[in-house]
Amino acid sequence: MNWLEGAAAEAASAGDYGRVIELARDAARMTQRQLAEACGLSQPTVSRLEKRGVADYNMKTLAKAARHLGIPLALVGLADARTAPPARADRASPTARAEKPDPLHRRRFLAGAIAAATIPAAVTASRLSPGPEEQAEVLRGATSAFRRMDASVSARQLADAVQGHLRLVRSVAAQSADQPARARLASVTSEVASFSAWLSWDMADAGSARTWYGEALRLARRSGDELLIAYQQGSLAQFEVEAGNAAQGLGLIQGAWRLLEGRRPAIAAAWLRSLEAVAHATAGDQRAAERALAASEAAAGRVRAGEEPPWPWVFTFDQRKLAAARVIGEARLARPHRVLSSPDDAQTVLTFPHEKQRAMLGLDVARGHLAAGRLDVAYAVATPCLDTGLRLGSGRVIEGARAFRRGYASTSPPAFVRDFDLRLRDAYR
Structure with missing residues (x-):
């Protein structure tokens, strides 16, 4: 099976590693049950693995399936062989092992995902080891992959991997003797620093965010x-x-x-x-x-x-981002009637593809309903936004939810407001 082109490469680039497993299993003419038995797993576990899509994966389960099918580990986001140590008989059942979260390997997974995400850029080069002119493009592709993952991955989980990537980019730039290449690498480093600032901002660390943005701007100027x-x-x-x-x-x-x-x-x-x-x-x-x-x-x-x-x-x-600017602007101008009189804009921002940004925009819509006296609708919109912030550990979203909550005061709030307050308390746990 050609791993460097076709559906498998496309699925790997998109981060859909379950699809890579499914394609390889089909090519090997194996059933899900046969693969499960060969790997010491259950058939439902293999089924869930293949249908997971672009999401978090259990590293041990993924590595077992990939190794048995002969898939290069980089193609399923596993760049380190230590990610999946051999199974031991005294471990829990196959199903329990597959479903148990594996936080110790999250950083390796995120770093490995970049190896798969940059395969298309690397293989188009005339050689496997990129030259000075190609290094910037390969590293830039990795940064873009991280930025796409920000939509649905906790900033805290991404931050360590991004810092490791930043160290790599800086090291490559320092070793480059070619001045044009150094300028290109400075531009790549600037992008990584800017993304680090964004992650710090999402973690409600304004001081670090401002420092990283300053570094990104300084490097951008160096790049010219x-x-x-x-x-x-x-x-x-x-x-x-x-x-x-x-x-x-x-x-x-x-x-x-x-x-x-x-x-x-x-x-x-x-x-x-x-x-x-x-x-x-x-x-x-x-x-x-x-x-x-x-x-x-x-x-x-x-x-x-x-x-x-x-x-x-x-x-x-696109029009979604334009609608977002309108909603934010009207909310800042304290004109809730303008937000609510444009149902298309409100509906558009509530279907924004980036989960964290959708939550922030949803809170602006909720403020419009709150200012218009629609308390129940406001909290119906704001509650899932807060849940997104809690699930993804987004300090920006959680702080936005706190600001929304300060817009309503009552000595005997209704049950849905009390439920919102309980959710806010979960942020401290």
């Missing part, structure tokens, strides 16, 4: 890539606005605009204008916020459907 510098200034601006420093954020955004004179990809213009709209709304400037939002909408209309976003953007700017 003006589009990257503008992106990092916009990212720092977004953080400062959320931290309550709207004026500073607006200054950073204006600086980013000056950098992009003559080179303004539609996605960059749409994104920066949406950040500007939220910053003006946070500062209470309704007219400026509306102008910036209109400009963002016009730029978003120039982003062609299906067009790959230019690096350093990993995700495109």
Whole structure:
């Protein structure tokens, strides 16, 4: 079976390791029961493994199946042979072993997942060991894979793996004697530092987030890539606005605009204008916020459907992100009727594909219902958002839920509010 192309490589790149197992099992003409018996597992365990999709996997179960089927471990996110030690007879039953969480191997799994995620970039090179010009692309692909995993993986779990990746990128950059390659590697390091800032922010560690954003901006300037510098200034601006420093954020955004004179990809213009709209709304400037939002909408209309976003953007700017900017802006301007009078926007943000961002946006919608006196609807929207924050350990979401809760005071709150308070207490456990 050719592991480097076709459905198996596509599934590995997407992080769907169960699908890789299923394809290999079918190619070997084995049933699920036969594979289970060969690996000392149960048939239902193999079935669950194959249908898990893009999610967390039990490393020992995954490694057993991969080894028996002859699958390269990197293709199922396992770069370290120590991830799956041989089974011992005195362990629990096969089913219990498969279902028990394996937190000790989570860091190795996340690091290994990047090996699989970057296979397509690595195999397109003319040789297995990338040269100076190829190193940046390979490392950049790994960073993009981490950024995609942020949608549904706890920042705390990702942070250790990302720090290890950052050390690798820095080491490769330090050893490079080629100046153009060093500039490219500086841009890759900048992206990793920026993502580290985002993870720190998600963990409610504002001090570390600000430090990492500063490092990302410094490295972007060293790289000389003006589009990257503008992106990092916009990212720092977004953080400062959320931290309550709207004026500073607006200054950073204006600086980013000056950098992009003559080179303004539609996605960059749409994104920066949406950040500007939220910053003006946070500062209470309704007219400026509306102008910036209109400009963002016009730029978003120039982003062609299906067009790959230019690096350093990993995700495109679409109507969902435009709807998100509108909802956030109206919430900051304390105009709940505008949020609720646009049901399409409210519904759009509640189906946002990024779980953590969807939770934050849902809390803004909930604030609109709360301000309009719809207490039961507000908490019906806010409660699953809080649950997402608790499940993924997102400090930003949990703090957003606390801010939402402060919007209602009563000496005898209804049962659903008391239930919300109990959930908030779970954040301390």
